[in-house]
Each structure stands twice: as structure tokens, then as C-alpha cells.
Amino acid sequence: MGKKKKKEWGTGRRITTILIALFALLYIGVFLWHTYKPLPAGTSYDGELRRTNDVEMLTDLTFSQTESKKGMQHENEIFDEVFAMIDRAEDFIVADFFLYNRYYDENENFPKLAEEMTEKLVQKKRENPDMPIVFITDPVNTGYGSYETKEMQELEAAGVDVVVTKLDPLRDSTPLYSGVYRIFFGWWGQDGKGWLPNPMASEAPKMTVRSYLKLLNVKANHRKVIVTEEGVLVNSGNPHDASGWHGNVAFKAGGEVINDVLEAEEAVSRYSGGPEKLPRTEAKEEPDGRYGVQYVTESKIYGHVLKDIQKAGKGDEIWLGMFYIANRDVINALYDAADRGADVRLVLDPNENAFGNKKTGLPNKPVVEEMLEDSGGKIRVKFYNTVIGQYHTKLVYVKTGDVASISSGAANMTDRALEDYNLESNIRIEGAPDLPLFKEMDDYFNRLWTNEDALFTIDAEEKLNGFSQFQRIIYGLQELLKLTTY
16 A cells, blocks of 8 residues: 555656656746747838938936926926927828826826827817728727727727837847746736725726736836927927826927838838838938938847947047936947046936826946946936926937937837837937037936026935935846846
């Protein structure tokens, strides 16, 4: 009897071991495939450098004379121009925006950007029923499949093509979790009656458990761009009410880059079940245009940013205005540029606030602490005085004696943004350093750095006071295990 029990126990252990080994192989296979699999066709887009004279910079800034909201002022240009482009459009409108809703809990009277965007597009479609209007967005605005917002319902009722981006075909940026999600939960879907609180806001519709499980993959169509026959506007801001007082930058350009944006957005629409073909324009390149302009997405942003930084040497300037910075290659490229004698200065968000909720200062505070120390003071950093909202800008500006270049749009300097995980959209602009656009860039950064007419920025050391060793350890673990949200 004893031998039989021992034999049965031995067999059971072998079966258990085999099952565990099979699961481990399956998990590792799913983990690796979805981390490195091919991207959807047409993404990671590297547009040609187009010549044009038609380039414009727009900014949103919120600021105060102190570190309080007393006397707070707003200078907002970007969505005034977005809405004007919609009004002027005659042939088509294609927009791709990450956040598009009105939900927030803060006790503030934010601009009604989502409502106005909806009204403008609905009115345009009613006036021009045959005009193609396509609005691409991220499933965060549906609670990852738990509901549909009033804004999206109104667009669809008016005949606008609303495309909710499919995220599953993208690579997994949190593979430790996503491997488990894809094996056990991904095939469930997200539909159902929500009953869990929405992290967006208490008044937002409830979410299902399955939607929460999808949310934890931390994937996004993070693009922010609108295009009509008139031009393209590539932006760091969203038509999201609670984002209305963020600091943002946008660039608008005309010419052949219009068709490049349409080609790149067509790829997202097609693989997400939207229109297979987007319109095109007859815009022609201006061979003698003073500016070179190109539309770049995902990891192609990465490549161009590194090349531009690597051009800077003694007497040259590098400015970053950035919401998040954590990518090691970009940080190392800045070290190298500073060692070559370039003047490297960063204006960063302190990562202390997210729609009224306190944040821990990650990743910018530990990164800044490291940069100040490891560069021996060659790299200078200030934090934006975020009396409300965020300094949400994503802007890299490099100026050498021969050429100046800008990369700006949706992409933070993080792995998730730059290494083909999120969908991202940037415009890259280059030209002679004495051109008007680059003078405008100089004025913008010098105004913030010198606190010309308000308390825009605060010395980094002041913000780093009280940053704890525990927070540094958390940052290191998050980076090591790829369990970040940035």
C-alpha cells in the first residue's frame, strides 16, 4: 500500500512539474513575442524632409508670480488654432488625440475643450455631410471598453468616423504583467456593466474588472495631431478639459508634410478597423523653403533626437522642455554633448501632480539628481513652477552654428515613448539658426529660464530637497522590471 501511494505521489509530482514547465515555456514565449513582434504596418513612420516656408509655433502657458495660484494667468493659443483649422477646413479633417473627455474631480473651472471640439466637428459635418472627418483616439476614453462617452456618441451620430485605436497589436511595454494578461485574461473582452470606480474621475462612468485588467498593460495611442488641407498641427496637448491649463507647445506646418501625416494616420485607422483610405491633398513642396519639416512617429523620433543631440559641441546649445525624461540613451547623449562643450539646459515638470492627485516626483526627480551629480554641473536643470496642472511640453531644441533643429509633439524622452511601445507623433523642423522660428524658440526658453515676467521656473536643488532614498529605490526597481507608467 505504501509503495502504491509513493508511486502515485511521484506520478503526481511529475505531472505537476511538466505542467509548470509547459506554462513557463508558454509564458516566456508570449512574453518575448509580444515584446519584440513586428509593429502594425505603417507605424514607426519616418517622413521625408519637406521644404516649406509655412511653419508656426504656438504655446500654452499657465504661470504665477509666486508658487501659489494667487494671481495665476493663462496664455493659451493652441486649441484656438485647432478649432480655427476645423472652421476653415473645406476638404477633410483627420485628428488623432490621446485624451478626449470632460471628466475631472478638481475644483477648477477648466476650459471646456472636449465639448468645444465635439461642437466644432459636429457642426462642420452637418454643414458638409460629404466631407471626410475622421477622429482617432485611445481606448482610455472608453474606460478600455466599459462605456462610450457623450462626446464620441455625438460625433458618431453626426456621421464622423470615430476610430478607437486597437492596442493589442502593439508591443507590450510591461511584459511581466502583459504575459499573464494575454494568457489568462486578454481573450475575455471588456464589455459588460461597469461597477468599479473610474481612475479618471468620480463622475466618470464605472469600469469593468476586465477593463481594469487591460488598463494595467499601460499601452496607448499617445498621438496628438490634426490635419486639414490647410496644414498639420502637431501638439503636446489634448482636447481634455482637465488638461486645459497644462503647459504645451505645438507646431503648425503646410506643404507636402500634410500627405505624410495622412499616410501615417491611415495606418492606424486601417489596423484599428477605421477607414481603409484617408484623403490626400494636392499640396506641393517649396524647393526654396527655408525650413525642412518632417513627420516622425514612435522609434523614428528616437533616432532623430539622438542624431540632433550628437551634432552639438563647443559653443552650441541644447534645450529640453519636457514632461518626462528617463531614457538612458538620451540622458547619455546629453552627458556627451555637455562634455563636448555644449550648453545643455532642461526645463522639466516636477512630476508632483496628476489631475489633482499628488505624485511622487518620478521619474524626473531621481533623473535630475543623477544628472546634476554625474555631469559635474555641466548640465543645468530647472523645474517648472506648476501652480496648477503640468508642464506637459515635449520639446527638444538643438542649435549649432550651422543648423537649428526642433523635435516636438507627443513623445516624452522615455522608453515607452521612444522604443516602439506607444504610438507617438512628433514634427521635426530644421533650418538656419538665424531664422525667425528659432529666434522665437530662443525667446520662449529664455523667458522661462530667466523668469522674465513671472515665476516660471524654480532651481532644481530647491525641488529636490526632501526627495527620499526610498523613492530612489522605487524608481530603480520600476526601471529594472519595466513596471513604469511613463
